[in-house]
Amino acid sequence: MARDERTEVLVAGAGPVGLFTALALRQKGVRTRVIDSGWRSAALSYALALHPRSIELLDDLGVAGELAAQGCRVDRVAFYEGEDRRAEFPLTRTGSRFPFLLVLPQNVFEATLERALLSAGPGPEWCRELIGLTIGSDGAEATVAELSKASGGYAVSRTEWTVERTFPIPAALIAGADGHRSAVRRALGIPFPEHAPPEHYAVFEFEADLDAPDEVRVAFAPEGPSVLWPLPKGRCRFSFRLAPGSETLREREKSRVAVPIAGGLYPELRREDLHDLVAARAPWFCAEIGEVAWSLLVRFEHRIAERFGGGPAWLAGDAAHTTSPVGIRSMNAGLVEAADLAARFEAVLRGRAGPGDLEDSGARRLAEWRRLVGMEGDTTPPAGADAFVASSFSRIIDCLPATGDHLRALAGIDG
Numbered sequence: 012m013a014r015d016e017r018t019e020v021l022v023a024g025a026g027p028v029g030l031f032t033a034l035a036l037r038q039k040g041v042r043t044r045v046i047d048s049g050w051r052s053a054a055l056s057y058a059l060a061l062h063p064r065s066i067e068l069l070d071d072l073g074v075a076g077e078l079a080a081q082g083c084r085v086d087r088v089a090f091y092e093g094e095d096r097r098a099e100f101p102l103t104r105t106g107s108r109f110p111f112l113l114v115l116p117q118n119v120f121e122a123t124l125e126r127a128l129l130s131a132g133p134g135p136e137w138c139r140e141l142i143g144l145t146i147g148s149d150g151a152e153a154t155v156a157e158l159s160k161a162s163g164g165y166a167v168s169r170t171e172w173t174v175e176r177t178f179p180i181p182a183a184l185i186a187g188a189d190g191h192r193s194a195v196r197r198a199l200g201i202p203f204p205e206h207a208p209p210e211h212y213a214v215f216e217f218e219a220d221l222d223a224p225d226e227v228r229v230a231f232a233p234e235g236p237s238v239l240w241p242l243p244k245g246r247c248r249f250s251f252r253l254a255p256g257s258e259t260l261r262e263r264e265k266s267r268v269a270v271p272i273a274g275g276l277y278p279e280l281r282r283e284d285l286h287d288l289v290a291a292r293a294p295w296f297c298a299e300i301g302e303v304a305w306s307l308l309v310r311f312e313h314r315i316a317e318r319f320g321g322g323p324a325w326l327a328g329d330a331a332h333t334t335s336p337v338g339i340r341s342m343n344a345g346l347v348e349a350a351d352l353a354a355r356f357e358a359v360l361r362g363r364a365g366p367g368d369l370e371d372s373g374a375r376r377l378a379e380w381r382r383l384v385g386m387e388g389d390t391t392p393p394a395g396a397d398a399f400v401a402s403s404f405s406r407i408i409d410c411l412p413a414t415g416d417h418l419r420a421l422a423g424i425d426g
Contacts, residue, residue, distance in 0.1 A: 017042075017150075017181050017182065017183065018042055018043070018044045018180060018181065018182040018183075019036075019041050019042040019043065019182065019183050019184065019356075019360055020033075020036050020041055020042070020043045020044075020182060020183065020184045020185070020186060020356055020360075021043075021044050021045075021046070021151075021153055021180055021182035021184075021185050021186070022036075022043060022044070022045045022046070022185075022186045022188060023046055023047075023141045023153070023185065023186065023187050023188065023189040023193075023194065023195050024045075024047055024187070024188035024189035024190060024193075024328075024330070025045050025046070025047035025049070025121075025125075025135035025137070026047075026121065026188065026190065026328070026329075027059075027117070027120055027121060027124065027328075027342055027345070027346070028188040028327050028328030028329070028342065028345035028346060028348075028349050029045060029047070029135075029186070029188035029189070029328075029349075030045070030121060030124035030125060030128060030135070031068075031069075031072070031124060031346050031349045031350070032186050032188055032327060032349040032352060032353055033045045033128055033135075034072055034074075034124060034127050034128045034131065035072060035349065035350055035353035035354075036353045036356065036357065037128065037131040037132055038072060038131060039353065039354075039357040040357075041353075041356065041357050041360060043132070044133070044136065044180065044182070045128070045134070045135040045136060046135070046136045046139035046140070046141065046153075046155060046180075047135050047136070047137055047139065047189075048138065048139065048140035048158065048189075049137060049138070050137050050138050050160075051137060059114070059115070059116075059117050059120065059339055059342060060085070060112045060113065060114045060227075060240065060339045060343075060412055061078070061082075061112065061113040061114075061115070061120075061343065062112065062339075062343040062412055062413055062414070062417065063102060063105045063107035063109045063110055063111065063112070063413070063417055064105075064107065064343070064346075064347060064413070064414070064415065064417050065343045065346045065347070066078075066079075066107070066109040066111075066113055067107060067108060067109055068346055068347065068350045069346075070109070071350075072127065073127070074123055074124065074127050075109070077123055078113060078115060078119075078120065078123055079113060081115055081119050081123075081243070082113040082114055082115030082119075082243060083113070083114040083115065083224070083241055083242055083243045084111045084112070084113060084114075084225060085102070085111055085112040085113075085114055085225055085226060085227055085240075085241060086101060086102055086103075086110075086111050086112075086225045086226065087099055087100060087101045087102060087225070087226045087227075088100045088102070088226065088227045088228075088229065088410070088411060088412065089223075089226050089227070089228050089229070090228075090229050090230075090231065090399075090403070090407060090410075091228060091229065091230045091231070091293070091295055092230070092231045092232075092399070092403075093294065094294045094295050095295075096295070097399040097400075097403075098397070098399055098400050098403075098407070100407075100411065100421055100422075102421065104420050104421045104423070105413060105417040105420050105421050106417075106420055107417060112227065112412055114240055114241065114242055114243070115243065116242075116243075138157060138158040138159065139155050139156070139157060139158070140155065140156045140158055140194070141153050141154070141155055141189065141194040141195060141198070142154050142155065142156045142177065142194065143198060144185065144194075144195065144198035144199070144324065146322050146323065146324070149183070150181065150182055150183040150184065150323050151181070151182055151183075151184070151185050151322070151323045151324055152179050152180070152181045152182070153179065153180045153181075153182065153185065154177055154178075154179055155177065155178055155179070155180055156174045156175075156176075156177050157174065157175045157176050157177070157178070158172045158173070158174060158175065159172070159173055159175045160172060160173075182323075183323060183360060184323045184324070184325075184356050184359065184360070185323055185324035185325070186324075186325060186326075186327060186349075186352055186356070187199075187320070187324060187325065187326040187327070187330045188326075188327050188328050188330055188345070188349065189330055190328070190329045190330060191203075191312070191314070191329045191330070191333045193326065193329075193330035193331075195324055195326060195330060196316060196326055196330050196331070198324075199320065199321060199324055201316050201317055201318055201320075201321075201326075202316070202317045203314050203315075203316050203317075204314060204315070204317065205312060205313055205314050206313055206314065206315055206384060207313035207384070208255075208313070209310055209311060209312045209313065210235070210252055210253075210310070210311050210313075210335055211252070211253045211255075211308060211309070211310050211311075212250045212251060212252055212253065212308075212309050212311060212335075212336060213250070213251045213253055213280055213284060213285075213288060213306070213307075213308055214248065214249070214250045214251075214306065214307050214308075214309055214336075215248065215249050215250075215280065215284075215285045215303060215305075215306040216242070216246060216247070216248045216303070216304045216305050216306070217246065217247065217249075217285070217300055217301060217302060217303040217304060218245055218246055218300075218301030218302045218304070219245070219246070219247050219298040219299065219300055219301060220245065220298055220299065221239075221241055221247055221298055222297065222298065223241075224241045225241065226241070227239065227240055227241075227412065228293075229337070229410045230292050230293045230295075231403065231406060232291075232292050233254070234251075234252055234253060234254040234292075235252030235253075235254065236252055236337055236406070236409075236410055237249065237250065237251040237252065237288070237292045237293060238250045238336075238337050238410070239293065239296070246304065247298075249285070249288075249289070249293075250336055250337070251288045251292055252335075252337075253308075278307070278308040279306060279307060279308075280306035280307065280308055281306075282300075282303055282306075284306070285300065285303065285306065286300070309336075311333065311334070311335050311336060312333050313333065313334055313335070313384065314332065314333045315331070315332045315377070315380050315381065315384065316330075316331045316332065316377075318373060318377060319331050319348075319372075319373035319374075319376050319377055320369070320373055321370075321373075322366070325352055325369060325373060327345050327348040327349045327352055328341065328342060328344075328345025328346075328348065328349070329341050329342070329345065331345075331348070331376075331380075332344070332380050334384065335409075337409065337410045338409070338410055338411055338412040338413070339412055340383065340412070340414055343412075343414060344380070344383070344414045344415075347414065347415065348376055351372055351376070352372070355368055355369055355372055356369075379414070379415060383414060383418070385405070385409075390404070390405070390408060390422075390424055391404070392404040393422070393423035393424060393425075396423070404422075407422070408422055
């Protein structure tokens with residue numbers, strides 16, 4: 012294949028971070044292909060929240076308005092302990108031109124990004140799995156498997172994925188946005204160690220007429236934080252961290268009732284679990300609980316890659332870090348990383364920057380993540396903080412839905 016016809020950037024992964032990366036590159040005139048092992052974008056409506064910084068970046072790509080019309084605006088984060096409301100953090104403190112969170116279903120977010128990508132060229136290539144990566148002097152060559160479904164079985168039918176063929180995709184640069192099991196990360200041999208034990212959360216989405224539909228509420232308890240998110244169309248999502256060995260955790264892990272999602276099985280929770288957890292953790296919650304749309308027991312790992320890439324291949328999003336769902340940080344930080352990566356990739360391809368620029372960026376992003384999870388740096392409460400904020404500051408920092416400069420501004424940290 013001639014050099015000028017070759018893919019300039021191959022993006023592995025067509026989730027939110029991968030689609031964002033590809034769209035940002037396309038809008039810069041970079042020849043980009045996107046592959047994903049799935050057969051379509053997200054079909055489920057599990058909610059997510061876009062940080063103010065993420066909304067700024069999406070506005071730069073021209074899709075923030077469309078997303079805002081389909082989402083729910085959240086203006087502040089409130090903290091509770093027992094029955095008492097103890098602190099409030101308005102998102103105007105971030106200084107963003109979009110001083111709010113935007114809560115919307117993941118399938119809506121991905122569909123919007125995919126439509127925008129299609130308007131700028133080919134869409135994602137589904138059922139394409141990266142299974143190998145060879146680094147060369149002038150780029151990389153990905154070995155890709157084309158997957159197809161095969162049905163079989165006697166008495167009990169089953170469907171399996173099979174490899175139809177494999178083929179190479181040469182590219183100057185690779186963006187690994189292929190999630191926590193990242194094939195790009197594994198091909199680069201980058202360790203992905205835990206920096207804290209995994210956590211389990213009981214997550215429920217249900218109908219409720221909230222008294223404050225424009226705020227996120229975090230409830231502190233000895234077992235950990237619980238978070239109430241308002242959603243569009245009169246729904247909300249409540250996530251409860253479960254203590255290791257708790258009765259709910261033991262019962263649900265032994266249950267045979269599970270929901271398959273993206274190749275994994277997640278134990279389904281009972282309506283009674285929701286009522287018990289609300290009574291114990293959120294006695295201030297007065298809304299009537301309506302229909303429960305879904306409920307799952309989900310395990311979240313805390314991992315950070317030892318480096319964010321090397322040579323022509325770099326990581327963004329869950330491929331480089333995973334953490335708890337409380338502040339929805341991994342995906343939002345991934346969008347910031349994707350925007351930075353797209354800009355630097357374009358500069359490298361057009362001769363305005365060199366490989367050292369990518370190395371410097373990767374080192375900065377790794378240092379920022381280590382600060383974010385408390386592995387490096389020291390944060391002290393802002394001067395004049397009340398007794399609750401001062402005594403709970405490390406817990407509060409862990410729960411605020413922001414990263415980088417916006418997190419420091421929201422928390423009132425100098426520097």
